[in-house]
Amino acid sequence: MGVLLCLDTSDRYLSVGLAKDGQIFAAISYEAWQKQSESLVEEVQKILVENHLKRQDICGVSVAKGPGSYTGVRIALSVAKTIAFSLQIPLYLSSSLEILRAKEGTSICLVNARGKRSYFAVYEQGKALVEDCIKTNEEVLFYVAAHPEYHLCGDVGYLGLESEESDVLSILAKDADEAHRIGNVHAARPVYLKDDYDKDRLRTVVRKAMISDLPRILEIGKASLHSTYSEKDLYFDMQENPIAYFYTALVDGYVVGYLDFFVTFNSATIVQIAVDEAYRKKGIGNLLLGAMIRECEAQGEPVEFLTLEVRKSNENAQRFYKKHKFAPVTVKKAYYDDGEDAVYMVRSLIHG
Amino acid sequence: MAKILAIESSCDETAVAIVDDGKLLSNIVATQISVHEKFGGVMPEIASRLHAENITVCLEEALTEAKLTLEDIDAFAVTRGPGLIGCLHVGLQAAKTLAMLYEKPLIPVHHLAGHIYANEYVGDFKFPMLCIVVSGGNTELVLMRDHMDFEIIGETKDDAIGECYDKVARVLGLPYPGGLPIDLAAKQGQHVYDLPVPDAGAGPCDFSYSGLKTAVINLVNSLRMKGEEVSVPDMARSFQDVAVGMVVDKSIRAAYEHHVKQIVLAGGVSANSYLREQMGKKLEGSGIELIIPPLWCTTDNAAMIAKVAARLYEQKIFAPLSLGVDPNWKIDHWKEF
Amino acid sequence: MFELHSDSKESTKALGEKLASFLRPGDVVLLEGELGAGKTTLVSGVAEGLRCGEDVISPTFNILKCYFKGTLPLYHIDAYRLEGQNMELGLEEFIEGDGACFIEWPVYIESLLPDERLHIRLYHDGSARRIVIEGKGPRGQELEEALRN
Numbered sequence: 001m002g003v004l005l006c007l008d009t010s011d012r013y014l015s016v017g018l019a020k021d022g023q024i025f026a027a028i029s030y031e032a033w034q035k036q037s038e039s040l041v042e043e044v045q046k047i048l049v050e051n052h053l054k055r056q057d058i059c060g061v062s063v064a065k066g067p068g069s070y071t072g073v074r075i076a077l078s079v080a081k082t083i084a085f086s087l088q089i090p091l092y093l094s095s096s097l098e099i100l101r102a103k104e105g106t107s108i109c110l111v112n113a114r115g116k117r118s119y120f121a122v123y124e125q126g127k128a129l130v131e132d133c134i135k136t137n138e139e140v141l142f143y144v145a146a147h148p149e150y151h152l153c154g155d156v157g158y159l160g161l162e163s164e165e166s167d168v169l170s171i172l173a174k175d176a177d178e179a180h181r182i183g184n185v186h187a188a189r190p191v192y193l194k195d196d197y198d199k200d201r202l203r204t205v206v207r208k209a210m211i212s213d214l215p216r217i218l219e220i221g222k223a224s225l226h227s228t229y230s231e232k233d234l235y236f237d238m239q240e241n242p243i244a245y246f247y248t249a250l251v252d253g254y255v256v257g258y259l260d261f262f263v264t265f266n267s268a269t270i271v272q273i274a275v276d277e278a279y280r281k282k283g284i285g286n287l288l289l290g291a292m293i294r295e296c297e298a299q300g301e302p303v304e305f306l307t308l309e310v311r312k313s314n315e316n317a318q319r320f321y322k323k324h325k326f327a328p329v330t331v332k333k334a335y336y337d338d339g340e341d342a343v344y345m346v347r348s349l350i351h352g
Numbered sequence: 353m354a355k356i357l358a359i360e361s362s363c364d365e366t367a368v369a370i371v372d373d374g375k376l377l378s379n380i381v382a383t384q385i386s387v388h389e390k391f392g393g394v395m396p397e398i399a400s401r402l403h404a405e406n407i408t409v410c411l412e413e414a415l416t417e418a419k420l421t422l423e424d425i426d427a428f429a430v431t432r433g434p435g436l437i438g439c440l441h442v443g444l445q446a447a448k449t450l451a452m453l454y455e456k457p458l459i460p461v462h463h464l465a466g467h468i469y470a471n472e473y474v475g476d477f478k479f480p481m482l483c484i485v486v487s488g489g490n491t492e493l494v495l496m497r498d499h500m501d502f503e504i505i506g507e508t509k510d511d512a513i514g515e516c517y518d519k520v521a522r523v524l525g526l527p528y529p530g531g532l533p534i535d536l537a538a539k540q541g542q543h544v545y546d547l548p549v550p551d552a553g554a555g556p557c558d559f560s561y562s563g564l565k566t567a568v569i570n571l572v573n574s575l576r577m578k579g580e581e582v583s584v585p586d587m588a589r590s591f592q593d594v595a596v597g598m599v600v601d602k603s604i605r606a607a608y609e610h611h612v613k614q615i616v617l618a619g620g621v622s623a624n625s626y627l628r629e630q631m632g633k634k635l636e637g638s639g640i641e642l643i644i645p646p647l648w649c650t651t652d653n654a655a656m657i658a659k660v661a662a663r664l665y666e667q668k669i670f671a672p673l674s675l676g677v678d679p680n681w682k683i684d685h686w687k688e689f
Numbered sequence: 690m691f692e693l694h695s696d697s698k699e700s701t702k703a704l705g706e707k708l709a710s711f712l713r714p715g716d717v718v719l720l721e722g723e724l725g726a727g728k729t730t731l732v733s734g735v736a737e738g739l740r741c742g743e744d745v746i747s748p749t750f751n752i753l754k755c756y757f758k759g760t761l762p763l764y765h766i767d768a769y770r771l772e773g774q775n776m777e778l779g780l781e782e783f784i785e786g787d788g789a790c791f792i793e794w795p796v797y798i799e800s801l802l803p804d805e806r807l808h809i810r811l812y813h814d815g816s817a818r819r820i821v822i823e824g825k826g827p828r829g830q831e832l833e834e835a836l837r838n
Contacts, residue, residue: 033787034762037441038676041448045673045686055453070397070779071438074404078445085408086422086453114781115801186409190401205406210413253409291383297532393770396752397778437755438779489750508746510729515750562747566724679755680743 002059003051005044005083006172009036009076010068010096011111011155016043017169018051019062023174024169026051036075044079055087062176064099064168066191067119067132069109073190084185091185092176095146097121099171102151102164108144110163110191112156119193122150134193186253206287207237209246209258216255217248224274229335233258237271247291249275249284259288263303268296268340270308289324296312296349304349309335322347354426354665357414357450358658359407361443362435362463363488364394366406368414369654370425374662377418379655382406393528394488394519400438407446410514414654427670429459429661431466432689433681434489440677448673449616451473458660458668460684462654464490467618469663470649478613478641484603485683486627487619488514488529492600493557493606494642494683500663502683505606513595514621516561520568520591524584533623538592541585545571547594557602564594592626602628607640616643623650647662690823691837694814701727701811701818704836705734708781711835712739712761712789716828717803719795727818728793731809735791739763748793753783762788768797785816807832 005019006024014032017024028043028099048054051272063080066073074098084091097109101123118140122130135143137159144152144161156163182188187342209217214231221227221234237244249257257275261268275284296303309332310317318328326345335342355377360367369379388394402590415421430447433440451458468483483494483502491508511519514531521530526537550563568591575582607615611633615635621627628644635642649656671689678689695701708718712735720728731824733745739759748767750753756763764783771778771794781801786789805826812819824833 038674041445041452042673044449045452070400071782073439074438075441075445076402077408077782078404078442079449081404081408082411082446082449083453085411086450114785125568186405186412189405192401205382205384205402210380210417212413212416250409253405294532297536304534393750395770395778436751437753442807511747512750515747519749562725569724673700 002057003053004060004062004173004176005058005080006062006169006176007040007076007080008064008096008099008168008172009040009046009072010064010066011072012069013155014039014043015169016040018047018053018174019173021167022174024173027169029169036072040075040079044341058083058087058089060084060090060092060176062094062172062180064096064172065093065348066096067113067134067189067193068096070190070192073192077188081185081188084188090176090181091188092172092180093182094172094175094180095121095132095191096332097154098123098128099142099168099175100153100166101171102153103167105151106149107151107153110140110152110156110159112155112158113193131192132193136172148316182203184253205280206247206249206291209240209248211226211235213248213255213258214238217258220255220258220274220276221272224277225272226274227274229272244271245292247288247295251279257284257288258311259292263293263296263299266301266303267305267307268292268303270306285320286324293349302349306347306349308345311336312341312343318343318345321347354423354662355420356429356459356658356661356665357422357425358429358654358661359410359411359443359447360431360463360466360652360654360657361403361407361439362431362433363439363652364388364402365652366403366443367652367654367657368410369658370414370418370420371655371658371662372418375657376655377420377659378414378416379653380410380413380417381651381653382410383651388528393515394436396436396438399436400442401686403442404440407442407675411446422450425450425454425456427451427457427459427661427665428454429461429657429664431657432460432671432675433461433678435677435679437677437679440679444565444675444677457665457668458590458673458675459664459669460671460675460689461657461660461664462681463657464492464494464618464681465500465686466656467645468494468496468616469651469659470618470653471616471643472659473649473655474646475643477616480610480612481614481615481616482603482610482612483618484599484622484631485618486513486599486621486624488512488518488621490514490619491559491561492683493603495568495606495610495612500630500660500686502686504623504682504684505610506559506602507554508559508561510560510562510661511565513559513561513599514619516565516595517564517621519522520588522621523569523572524582524587526584529620530679531624534588534592535626537585537588538626539585539589541583541587541589543590543593544583544586545590547590549572549594549598557606559598559602561595563590592624592646593684596624596627599627600634601688603631604634607635610670612640613640614643617645620650620652623647648670690821691833692819693822695727695818695820696816698727698730701730701820702734702737704820705731705736706738708832708836709735709738709830713783714761714787715785716789716832717784717806718789718791718832719802719806719808720791720793720811721795721808723813726811726813728811731811732763732791735789736763739789752778753780755783762786764788766790766791766792766798768792768794771797805829
């Protein structure tokens, strides 16, 4: 049986530990503000070497996911994600507040959020009485005064308070269970809390399609366009067709939409655009169209027109295109295999 | 026969590439441009977040496309600067982690050296060579007398040219990034607005774009205040003439002064058609060869990082696992890390 | 609050160098003034004073530029692009960090600013500059006094 690697750089400290059967047997922890980026990987290597361990001996990674210092949280999480992905081993994410809790009883867990605020949560073993949130320091002090029976955990000198020692590594080791495990390592992402803008839109990435996207593209196309394209057709446009461009939109590394278009001389034609029903009305179509326009602008010979055909009955789609400055030009009679007409729409990219 | 995996995350593209003995096996770029568009520029914190989200997906894709596993890789390379600090951290952690796990060398690469060496995908270098490095965050003239020998002979004293394009685009109501929209609009305009050619004061090869940006903003505002309409194509053309003209003039002068055999363009702004055209024209019959990077190399990617890394691998220039990032790393200090 | 006059880039820079000698970790200096008033020039003087050994260039593109090689980390923020965005970008880690933080266009990140701070306002006065210095809170006033003398 292998060892579990535990990592935390979510606040001022750098902590690395090795655990077996839920018990930490080797640990390093010290204050490393602004030095975590340089030191973390080196410390992981050191602790592995000192304990005569190789990569094959690591059977899981448990890491603090925030809230805390944005940069700090990302450092440990990037390392943990890379290890879990490389070695194909489980990744466990715990709240940076949760891991501060005392071994027994109820704990108020705090991390300095700066700007006169704190990350705040109240944990009893295994469950949150108050979920991770952000409070003004004033509110926190009020809460602390009202609950003298609770343990006070975290680096709370900034509040003029004294806290109990936390043992974050032991808790990271203990909490490495199914409830904390993240099935899709790619989707592991820090918790920032402060962000009112970390909405769906920002988790969406549009990039050139990759072969591994194919199964999902096929699924989305069938469900939303009744597309008859086979995997082979899609593969051709993605990899071989010299005039085709293929983009995918992903949320958390999960394919939720795609756009396939052709560029010929001065015009670009949308072949297929589709977004998974569960992800519609979140601006994903906009992002895909945006990628297309940029691709057109980057052509050696500038593209002047975007064109497309849309089913006459598909009024939602026509509204979407009108919003994006496409104008209906003509109706193509019996354009589709089933006899339905198509509306031919065009948008000019020429300035002025 | 070394297989090198390179990671680039200095700005708004998460990229991973694998080369084998100079041959590009895969080149994955997850662009974030659509996200930053609405902010009129890259938002560093958001960019850092997206890097952290995309990094392992990109690694997986690069390996799948190259039909390799991590055990096959001989060295891991990473951009350690210059760039946005939070963004650089993410790529660095990934590269260091891989180097540690697989006990392979870690190669630190300078981002702008990458942009310059992207041109090696097009042709061989001949020295002395002048590199015109123009991007959102950089404007430099770099003289190379040999491989990996960089001397900065001129640079911007305030804003970078790409930043200036983005700001002018914003004032003119054109989308972000401003390079292509201004370039396209300028094609339909005339140079009718009088804009001053900024004087950088210091060296003859130094640049200043802050003054030009202010001049455009002031002119647009005063015209609008007078109720006069501002012609976007004409303003774009007038601006581009001055902005690009400054790069062209100073580069040509430097090229003759240093008797260079070649000039290469590098960085995002090198996609600008007017810059390409003007450089081509001015060098006609001069005997100086112009190398223009392929368009895919003008945006950030890891293929160019891998290109430099392959050279460093030969010279055994490796970094310890305590490597940190340097957001202000100067190209002539690329050996100091 | 007091006023200074600067008749050249050099003297604006010298003011920055002088300020550098009084700076401590956690100090925040707000820089206000129009484009071209000399905000970045002043910071480059600070960088020289702290012996950062690097040229200070506009942070507008990056929003945040960090200089770690001097006697004190120097953070230079330009919030110009954050106008109307109403979002948090982790800048607090630098504003309340281990170095001195200079902020251009602070109005756009008002909610992140500490109570104790030094304001420096630069106004065009022909080709010269009028510079108004005002400290807020005990530490801000301490810096103001130090510069006055």
